[in-house]
Amino acid sequence: MRVRVVGVVCAVAVMLSGCAGSGGEEKPPLTTATSSAVETGVAEVTDEPTESVPVYVPLDEAEVGDVVEVEVPVKPEPSAAMAVNDEAGARAAVRYFYDVINYNFAVPDSGIVLEVASELCDYCTEVNGTAEKLVADGHHAVDGGITLKSIDAIRRLSDVAWIASTTAEYPATVLVDAEGEVQGRKQKSQILEDQMIFIFENGGWKLDDLGERAF
Numbered sequence: 001m002r003v004r005v006v007g008v009v010c011a012v013a014v015m016l017s018g019c020a021g022s023g024g025e026e027k028p029p030l031t032t033a034t035s036s037a038v039e040t041g042v043a044e045v046t047d048e049p050t051e052s053v054p055v056y057v058p059l060d061e062a063e064v065g066d067v068v069e070v071e072v073p074v075k076p077e078p079s080a081a082m083a084v085n086d087e088a089g090a091r092a093a094v095r096y097f098y099d100v101i102n103y104n105f106a107v108p109d110s111g112i113v114l115e116v117a118s119e120l121c122d123y124c125t126e127v128n129g130t131a132e133k134l135v136a137d138g139h140h141a142v143d144g145g146i147t148l149k150s151i152d153a154i155r156r157l158s159d160v161a162w163i164a165s166t167t168a169e170y171p172a173t174v175l176v177d178a179e180g181e182v183q184g185r186k187q188k189s190q191i192l193e194d195q196m197i198f199i200f201e202n203g204g205w206k207l208d209d210l211g212e213r214a215f
Helices: 087-106 122-136
Strands: 003-016 032-045 140-142 147-156 161-170 174-176 182-185 190-201 204-212
Touching: 087 122, 087 140, 087 147, 087 161, 087 190, 087 204, 122 140, 122 204
Parallel strands: none
Antiparallel strands: 003 032, 140 174, 147 161, 161 190, 174 182, 190 204
């Protein structure tokens, strides 16, 4: 409720008049006029709503019930390097696929991970299924996303298939509702050595599998 102060100005005029004196001599009326302007403050209460500014808690300190600031992510786009089936294109594809996975969790109803997945990518199906469940529960994940620390090795498996060994940091996953209120955490922050297999077909890259490094 907002209180608004308005100024009210009051004017008071007093007129005093005399009457005729003795001896029949008529005297002009004696007039004394005084006025004063008094400004007073009057509190007027209105029903106008006030805008409340949410108090955001830093993501790494947030607990259930706290409100965190949720940024709308930008949908990743393939880089020009990904148009070529060579090592540079493969390295660009690695970075792009991590961005896609992050985006799919932040905007869980996008299904973007399936758009870049091969038919054999069980990991991609699992990621999309997890995202769909978050939507059904009214939640989505905010955590800053997986951070690709390094591409440790990359090599060609066949004319169209490549394999990459990477080191990536997976942050603690914070689940929030539509208003940014924290509903829970899914895991602790950890650094994993991943292994990614992907293929180049029809002028683009498809993610075939992603998991912990086996060799």
